[in-house]
Amino acid sequence: xxxxxxxxLRLTVLxxxxxxxxxxxxxxEIVHRAHAAGLRGASVFRGxxxxxxxxxxxxxxxxxxSGDLPVAVVIVDRAERIHAFLRDAAELWRTGLVTLxxxxxxxxxxxxxxx
Numbered sequence: 155x156x157x158x159x160x161x162x163l164r165l166t167v168l169x170x171x172x173x174x175x176x177x178x179x180x181x182x183e184i185v186h187r188a189h190a191a192g193l194r195g196a197s198v199f200r201g202x203x204x205x206x207x208x209x210x211x212x213x214x215x216x217x218x219x220s221g222d223l224p225v226a227v228v229i230v231d232r233a234e235r236i237h238a239f240l241r242d243a244a245e246l247w248r249t250g251l252v253t254l255x256x257x258x259x260x261x262x263x264x265x266x267x268x269x
Contacts, residue, residue, distance in 0.1 A: 163233040164257045165240070169250035171200065172222035184227045184246060191239050199226045230257060 173180035181198050188196040201224030229236065236254070240247070 159259050159261045161233075162230050162257050162259045163236040164255045165227075165229045165231075165236050166253045166255070167227040167247075167250055168253075169225050169227070170222040171225050173249050175246065180246065180249060181225045181227050184243070187243050187246070188229050188239060191235075191242065193229055193235060193239060194231045196227060196229045199228065201225065230259065 167181075167184055169180050171179070171181075175183040185196045185198060229239070231239075240252070
């Protein structure tokens with residue numbers, strides 16, 4: 155059984171697989187900075203097809219191999235921690251789309267403190 159453990163904020167950053175910071179993929183840089191900031195966790199999800207500002211469709215179909223598939227980085231933590239991370243890593247948000255959503259974190263009964 156799961157029980158709600160509290161409110162939190164979900165940060166989702168949608169970028170292209172080919173977006174880089176220096177010589178490192180942007181999604182990797184976001185994850186490493188989130189880890190260094192002490193956030194509770196981050197996950198990266200690779201899309202199979204999508205398009206963005208440029209309107210070019212990127213896909214992983216064999217005949218249409220793209221080097222710039224969509225990638226979503228998702229981080230959930232307390233609102234104040236997410237806002238601090240957004241401020242501290244402001245230079246990363248020039249590319250892609252950043253969204254914030256209120257979420258309720260649920261965990262196993264008797265689990266850890268709220269996120």
